[in-house]
Amino acid sequence: MLSFISYLTSGLSLGSIYALIALGYTMVYGIAKMLNFAHGDIIMVGGYAAFIAMSTSWCPVWLALIISVTVCTVLGVVIEKVAYRPLRSAPPLAVLITAIGVSYLLQNIALLTQTATPKTFKSVAAGAPPFMIVYEGEPPLFFTRLSDSPYKNLTPALTVSMETFLSITVSIVIMVGLTLFINKTKAGKAMLACAEDRGAAQLMGINVNGTISLTFAIGSALAAVAAVLMCSAYPQLTPYTGSMPGIRAFVAAVFGGIGSIPGAMIGGILLGIIELLSKAYISSQISDAILFLVLIVVLIIRPTGIMGKKINEKV
Amino acid sequence: MALLEIEGLEVYYGSINALKGISFNVEQGEIIALIGANGAGKTTTLHTITGLIRAKQGTIRLAGKDITKSPAHKTVAMGMAHVPEGRRVFAQLSVYENLMLGAYTRKDKAEIAETLEHVYERFPRLKERRRQSAGTLSGGEQQMLAMGRALMSKPSIILMDEPSMGLSPLYVSEIFDIITEINKTGTTVLLVEQNAKKALSIANRAYVLETGKIVLSGNASELMNNEQVKKAYLGE
Numbered sequence: 129m130l131s132f133i134s135y136l137t138s139g140l141s142l143g144s145i146y147a148l149i150a151l152g153y154t155m156v157y158g159i160a161k162m163l164n165f166a167h168g169d170i171i172m173v174g175g176y177a178a179f180i181a182m183s184t185s186w187c188p189v190w191l192a193l194i195i196s197v198t199v200c201t202v203l204g205v206v207i208e209k210v211a212y213r214p215l216r217s218a219p220p221l222a223v224l225i226t227a228i229g230v231s232y233l234l235q236n237i238a239l240l241t242q243t244a245t246p247k248t249f250k251s252v253a254a255g256a257p258p259f260m261i262v263y264e265g266e267p268p269l270f271f272t273r274l275s276d277s278p279y280k281n282l283t284p285a286l287t288v289s290m291e292t293f294l295s296i297t298v299s300i301v302i303m304v305g306l307t308l309f310i311n312k313t314k315a316g317k318a319m320l321a322c323a324e325d326r327g328a329a330q331l332m333g334i335n336v337n338g339t340i341s342l343t344f345a346i347g348s349a350l351a352a353v354a355a356v357l358m359c360s361a362y363p364q365l366t367p368y369t370g371s372m373p374g375i376r377a378f379v380a381a382v383f384g385g386i387g388s389i390p391g392a393m394i395g396g397i398l399l400g401i402i403e404l405l406s407k408a409y410i411s412s413q414i415s416d417a418i419l420f421l422v423l424i425v426v427l428i429i430r431p432t433g434i435m436g437k438k439i440n441e442k443v
Numbered sequence: 444m445a446l447l448e449i450e451g452l453e454v455y456y457g458s459i460n461a462l463k464g465i466s467f468n469v470e471q472g473e474i475i476a477l478i479g480a481n482g483a484g485k486t487t488t489l490h491t492i493t494g495l496i497r498a499k500q501g502t503i504r505l506a507g508k509d510i511t512k513s514p515a516h517k518t519v520a521m522g523m524a525h526v527p528e529g530r531r532v533f534a535q536l537s538v539y540e541n542l543m544l545g546a547y548t549r550k551d552k553a554e555i556a557e558t559l560e561h562v563y564e565r566f567p568r569l570k571e572r573r574r575q576s577a578g579t580l581s582g583g584e585q586q587m588l589a590m591g592r593a594l595m596s597k598p599s600i601i602l603m604d605e606p607s608m609g610l611s612p613l614y615v616s617e618i619f620d621i622i623t624e625i626n627k628t629g630t631t632v633l634l635v636e637q638n639a640k641k642a643l644s645i646a647n648r649a650y651v652l653e654t655g656k657i658v659l660s661g662n663a664s665e666l667m668n669n670e671q672v673k674k675a676y677l678g679e
């Protein structure tokens with residue numbers, strides 16, 4: 129039972145990171161109507177930005193996070209402006225190919241400047257005690273170092289690391305904040321309007337280009353946060369670090385219903401849990417196959433994804 | 444000086460010449476009807492005026508100011524609202540949210556609330572259904588929402604593209620009554636219609652558009668008795 133809970137919390141933590149990334153995919157898809165395949169590589173850039181900042185002696189963790197978020201936000205907005213905006217009325221395939229090109233460009237820049245040698249990312253929670261330790265038959269201990277625990281001779285039955293706890297709480301806070309932003313602010317409403325009908329949104333006085341830039345900015349900022357959380361939990365950083373999580377988060381977005389914000393959250397979290405549980409109980413080799421199997425089954429039952437909206441016919 | 448002045452407007456879609464140099468003007472306080480068959484270029488004209496499409500040639504002036512190159516999101520703040528063809532309400536958003544998006548360019552909360560009250564008074568059904576998502580409204584109600592949404596920007600001129608399209612005769616009369624009322628409260632109206640009879644009955648003047656050119660213009664009452672118009676547009 130305790131080991132199941134342990135897999136579940138790890139899955140939840142990985143899933144909330146996927147959810148943060150999936151939000152970027154889904155928002156950009158919903159509002160700019162394109163699949164930004166370079167989104168995964170923004171994560172990688174965010175990882176390197178934080179890594180470089182933290183490897184200087186003076187930079188505290190919070191500042192590294194701010195630097196990473198800033199770098200990614202600017203990068204996302206610039207990519208949109210330079211690579212995607214000129215193709216606003218081009219066929220979707222041209223935009224998709226451009227996005228793939230941007231993805232390779234970012235990876236190659238990282239290869240050139242950072243080399244392919246994996247960097248060991250220092251966790252943002254390095255040195256912090258685990259969030260929770262449970263010994264068989266005892267009440268759980270919170271924020272206690274193993275060395276300080278009264279049962280230090282025993283092996284804990286369950287340990288929830290600080291990284292896991294941080295990933296889950298930070299993601300929840302961000303998701304709540306984002307939901308409030310989209311539904312309660314004028315800029316958020318403008319995003320919803322653009323997602324539905326760009327022309328009509330313009331007739332309301334909404335600057336569509338500005339709204340798309342904002343969407344890229346938010347998506348990329350979330351990717352930076354995801355990068356720091358993910359690299360803290362899985363500390364290997366290479367120029368390809370972003371591609372697998374990027375693909376999984378894309379699957380999560382489709383799973384939840386691409387374009388739907390709650391869908392991306394649910395899809396991401398489910399995907400993380402499915403991945404961890406299938407690794408633990410079935411096989412770690414075929415966990416990706418299981419993931420896609422689940423995706424296919426969901427899409428057969430609900431072609432628009434879990435939270436997907438019916439496609440509206442224009443009058 | 445006319446409120447809206449259009450001069451030598453030429454518009455292309457790729458190599459298709461949709462507008463071949465049209466000129467007309469709309470005076471403050473008028474209802475102007477723009478009539479013409481399918482594909483004549485009526486929607487193109489309105490889209491170009493608001494800035495959804497760029498003109499290749501010609502000028503558009505609003506209250507003397509050249510707005511030919513203004514993008515659509517800027518013309519709203521200059522006092523021009525556009526009720527698009529096919530209504531294009533935001534189906535996923537509530538009636539209230541749609542209306543508030545109409546006031547997107549306005550800042551003063553109290554004034555917006557006041558306009559909202561006026562819109563609710565004019566369209567009581569929208570008030571009843573304010574929490575409902577716009578996609579669940581009937582066609583006629585959506586048309587009212589599209590008009591209410593445009594009024595929320597407190598425009599000096601309102602462009603309407605076939606507001607009676609697809610509505611039952613009862614609704615059509617109601618919509619035209621509302622247009623007259625909106626005009627009476629001081630809003631200038633540029634009305635595009637296929638229902639030429641109704642449009643001419645409420646308009647001051649009218650222009651007839653045929654394949655991208657204005658072929659006739661004059662007082663609405665005169666045009667109503669014009670043999671050519673009668674034959675082609677009034678089905679007499």
Ligand SMILES: Nc1ncnc2c1ncn2[C@@H]1O[C@H](COP(=O)(O)OP(=O)(O)OP(=O)(O)O)[C@@H](O)[C@H]1O
Pocket residue numbers: 456459461479480481482483484485486487488528637
């Ligand atoms: N996006 C477009 N691309 C290419 N051609 C277009 C486009 N939009 C309109 N056209 C063409 O321009 C011409 C004018 O179209 P427009 O929509 O302005 O006509 P309309 O008078 O509004 O017709 P309707 O009464 O059917 O709405 C038509 O020949 C149409 O085929």
Ligand SMILES: [Mg+2]
Pocket residue numbers: 485486487528604
């Ligand atoms: Mg039309």
